[in-house]
Amino acid sequence: MAGRTALIDRIAADVPAPVRAHRARRTRRWSSLVAVGATTAAVAVVAVNVFGISGWRGGADPAAASVLEAAASATLAFTDPVVAADQYLRVETEYTGTLVGILTGGVATQFIISSGRSELYVPGNRDEDWVWVQCAPTTVETFGPDSEELAAQIADDNVDTFRVAPGGELYEGANLTGNIDYTDLPRDANALLDTIYDLTTAEEGGPAGRSRDGAALTFIADTLRIGTVPADLRAALYRAAAKIPGVTITEEQVTLNGSTGIALGRLETAGNIQQDIIIDPKNGQFIGEREIALDSENGIPPGTITQSAAVTTTVVNTAPTDTSLCTADR
Numbered sequence: 001m002a003g004r005t006a007l008i009d010r011i012a013a014d015v016p017a018p019v020r021a022h023r024a025r026r027t028r029r030w031s032s033l034v035a036v037g038a039t040t041a042a043v044a045v046v047a048v049n050v051f052g053i054s055g056w057r058g059g060a061d062p063a064a065a066s067v068l069e070a071a072a073s074a075t076l077a078f079t080d081p082v083v084a085a086d087q088y089l090r091v092e093t094e095y096t097g098t099l100v101g102i103l104t105g106g107v108a109t110q111f112i113i114s115s116g117r118s119e120l121y122v123p124g125n126r127d128e129d130w131v132w133v134q135c136a137p138t139t140v141e142t143f144g145p146d147s148e149e150l151a152a153q154i155a156d157d158n159v160d161t162f163r164v165a166p167g168g169e170l171y172e173g174a175n176l177t178g179n180i181d182y183t184d185l186p187r188d189a190n191a192l193l194d195t196i197y198d199l200t201t202a203e204e205g206g207p208a209g210r211s212r213d214g215a216a217l218t219f220i221a222d223t224l225r226i227g228t229v230p231a232d233l234r235a236a237l238y239r240a241a242a243k244i245p246g247v248t249i250t251e252e253q254v255t256l257n258g259s260t261g262i263a264l265g266r267l268e269t270a271g272n273i274q275q276d277i278i279i280d281p282k283n284g285q286f287i288g289e290r291e292i293a294l295d296s297e298n299g300i301p302p303g304t305i306t307q308s309a310a311v312t313t314t315v316v317n318t319a320p321t322d323t324s325l326c327t328a329d330r
Helices: 004-012 061-078 147-157 189-200 212-225 230-241 324-328
Strands: 086-103 109-123 130-136 138-141 161-166 248-258 259-268 273-280 285-293 307-317
Touching: 061 230, 061 248, 061 259, 061 273, 086 147, 130 230, 138 324, 189 212, 189 230, 212 230, 212 259, 212 285, 230 307, 248 273, 248 285, 248 307, 259 285
Parallel strands: none
Antiparallel strands: 086 109, 086 307, 109 130, 109 138, 130 161, 248 259, 259 273, 273 285, 285 307
C-alpha cells in the first residue's frame, strides 16, 4: 500500500490535472475518466450490522449482490485479450475531475470541472518498457467569474506528459499497480476483502477521511481502473464488493464513453459522497467509476459528478514515442 500511496502523491505533485475534490480529503491523481456532466442519483442506504473483519459483516443489498455475482460469473466465462510478446495492451482512460482551490488573495473556495484522457501501453512482456501518455486536461465547465479566474490561473500548468520505464516503474519507488502483486491477492471473496481492509487501514495507506467500508470500495474501484487486472481477480473483486455493507444499485443505466452498464455504489457519510463502480453484468466488463457530491460543500451543487473515469482496453502492435496523440484531436 505504501507503493500505491507514493504513486498517488507523485501524481498529485507532478501533474496539474483535476484531483478528487477536497471534500473526500483523498489525494488521488486522475490519469483518466469521461466527461458525463452533472446529474442527480437516488441513493439507497442499507442498514447493516458489522462485527469486525473476521466475523459476519453484513453485505450489499440483495439486488446489488445479484448483479455483482452475475458480473463475476460472466467475467470468468470470457477470455482476457492475449497480448503477444511484441504487442501492447492499451488502456485508454477518459476522465472528468473537479479541481477546488482558493483564488490568490481571496477568501471563497472555487471549483472547475475539467476533462482529459490518458493512454497506458503495457508490453506483452511486463518486464519491458511501459509507456504512459497523459494528455493535458481542459476546463469543460466553470461556475461564475471567480471560477473562470481559477481556470485561467492553472491553464498554463496543464501540459501533456510522456513517461516510459521498464516494469511499470513510471515513478520512483512506485508503479501503476501500486507495487501490489496480483498473484498475492486472494481469489476467495472473504479473504480478499479481509486483505483489502488490512491494506486500506494500514498506517501509510489508511482511509484518508473515509470509513473502512468506503475505503475498501474505493480500493476496488482504483484497482479495476488500472485496466490490467486479470479476469479471476476482477471476478473476486466483484464478489468482495458484494460483501461490503451499504453497496446498492444506484442507477440502472449509466453510459461512459459509449459503454452502458449498471452503477453500484454506496453512500460515504465520512465525505458525504457517493462512490460508484459501473459494470456490465452480461459480460463482466468494468466500464468505469464515478463520485457524486451529496451536499454543497465548496459550492459544488448536490448531485454533481465530481469525478468520473471510463476505461477501454485493446491490443495494439506499437506504442507511442511522444505525446503527439494528445494533439491529434485538438
